[in-house]
């Protein structure tokens with residue numbers, strides 16, 4: 001299977017005959033569908049790639065709370081407020097499972113957070129876009145959590161045990177998130193003309209950023225082939241993006257909304273939609289730190305971390321005191 005995955009020289013997956021005995025045994029376990037557990041031998045590249053991927057995923061869950069947290073106090077009804085609050089809390093939980101999964105690879109949560117705050121680790125570019133209206137909360141749940149599910153469902157079968165198990169629970173919660181988003185969109189799209197216009201505007205602004213969530217086109221994506229051989233990645237970016245479009249377009253039609261792509265067309269032969277690629281220069285620009293909210297998001301995270309410092313220190317001091325008291329009593 002590796003031969004088919006070879007793409008370019010710089011992103012070449014080595015054949016079994018080029019591997020050491022340890023590496024070969026490792027690859028064979030993955031090919032048999034076995035899970036790799038934290039204490040077991042793994043190539044350094046596998047460990048590093050997973051730390052980067054799981055860490056980035058954890059950061060995305062945490063930073064992803066910010067655009068939605070922005071609307072908790074302004075949700076239109078008590079019920080919507082309670083639902084949104086529960087959803088944002090779920091995202092915090094997802095972040096914590098994922099930091100724990102990364103910790104099993106030998107990196108602490110504090111180290112990962114420091115890397116994020118120093119701008120040395122990324123989070124999903126989608127969270128650098130603002131949520132301007134209540135309809136945006138609908139669009140985020142529908143499209144952003146929808147794209148997240150598309151990315152994460154295959155990861156339930158990923159080769160690293162703790163990551164795959166975290167994904168199983170996370171995916172269950174994500175499907176609730178997507179439904180709550182779609183439910184908001186239904187209310188808005190079937191509401192007054194002004195509400196429908198807000199829903200359409202939210203779709204217009206979030207459509208392409210949602211398509212960008214699957215990452216660059218396969219031809220420009222680095223690390224893919226090796227990650228697929230290691231089953232850290234199960235589908236290519238373009239495969240997942242196509243699946244997302246095919247699933248989402250009929251949902252937009254049901255809402256009576258228009259997908260902002262004049263070239264969107266059903267292609268009978270391929271059994272999917274033809275659609276326009278996002279503007280990749282915008283994607284790389286946002287990744288590079290120049291999106292509308294990059295600075296605001298990072299500042300909010302750094303402030304939360306600094307504001308919580310006294311509390312973390314107090315917890316440690318309290319634990320130390322109790323331990324000292326226990327020793328003195330023995």
Ligand SMILES: [Fe+2]
Nearest residue numbers: 061090091094
């Ligand atoms: Fe999540």
Ligand SMILES: [Fe+2]
Nearest residue numbers: 091145174177
């Ligand atoms: Fe979510």
